[in-house]
Amino acid sequence: MSGTLGSEDANGGPVRHIPVMLAEVLGALAPAPGKVILDGTFGAGGYSGALLDAGVSVIGLDRDPTAIAAAKDMLAAYGGRLTLHHAQFSALDRFAPEGGLDGVVLDIGVSSMQIDEAERGFSFQKNGPLDMRMSGEGVSAADVVNRAKVNDLTRIFGILGEEKNAGRIARAIEKRREDEPFVTTRDLAGLIEIVTPRRAKDKIHPATRVFQALRVYVNDELGELAGALLAAERSLKPGGVLVVVTFHSLEDRIVKQFIGARLGKAGGSRHLPAVEPEPALFFQKGKAMVSASDADAAGNPRARSAKLRAAIRTDAPAPQTGLDAFGLPALADIHRLGGFEN
DSSP: OOOOEEEEOTTSOEEEOOOTTHHHHHHHHOOOTTOEEEESOOTTSHHHHHHHHTTOEEEEEESOHHHHHTTHHHHHHTTTSEEEEEOOGGGGGGGSOTTOEEEEEEEOSOOHHHHHOGGGOOOTTSOOBSOOOSSSOSOOHHHHHHHBOHHHHHHIIIIISOOTTHHHHHHHHHHHHTTSOOOBHHHHHHHHHHHSOOOTTOSSOTTHHHHHHHHHHHTTHHHHHHHHHHHHHHHEEEEEEEEEEESSHHHHHHHHHHHHHTSOOOOSOTTSOOOOOOOOSEEOOSOSOEEOOHHHHHHOGGGTTOEEEEEEEOSSOOOOOOGGGGTOOOHHHHHHTTOBOO
16 A cells, blocks of 8 residues: 555645555665665555655556556656556566665555545445456456355455355355346445444454455465565565565465565474574564554554565575465466356
8 A cells, every 4th residue: 555646735736645654664675865676566656755755766566557657747756766667566576677676665455546446446435346456457356256156255255355254255145146246346245244244343344354355366466475575585686675564464474474484594393403594585673573553553544454574685596486485376277276167
């Protein structure tokens, strides 16, 4: 959630919202003139703008073409120190300079701009087409809801959304779509409200986890994150800093696992011969994880679950490894296994 364009100020101009955990991100990256930092989730340019103001040259990526198209004024304002590319951040190493990057920042998940636009279909709070595609291409959330097998819907909702009532919701979806397909966000949210009504003690809407799961699945967010971490490892110069801000436990678990595996700590049991540690690819300074401050959460409710993890690249060569390092299948493999009915 790297920022959004919000309401207009007194002069009629748009106000750029402050991105989540901006102070902590800048503290970890230590921006300075001459540095080159890649912002893999450009969004509305919240992080990039702050980095550019500190004298950094920024390479910005976004899989959403509307984010790139909306940045014309920023491109003109910073005299060539900002370059933008319509690309997924799992391919960020394609855009790194020959000498490597001084930093990579990734703000994982849907951007505030996308949530606020009803026509993108990310939010059940605003009625719109059941879409959720960040790039506008490929399988939509409506395709998944209307065509995926019940067992696969149950897995998607249960694993990616950590929804306890995944099976019940999946079966209700199957019954309803036999009569009428799901078209809008309210179609789906309305059914979930009936199947799992909100109780007085519930802090979140009953559709929250299902919508999260669909968004993560449609955009292959966990596979993209894993690919981006590996690409950052290949692209950072010694001393370069990786900063990742996550918003739910599945994302944070992947980042924690990745950094932990790269610290070069010896493994094995004390009852067995010592195991030679792998060379450290990263090291950490300060806390392993930082949560959003109370002030951040008060100013932006979407920041309440935000967590930041950062690590500094060593001079050890990056291994030639792929998503198998995380135990994650490629999205193509998921589709090959018959995730959708004909």
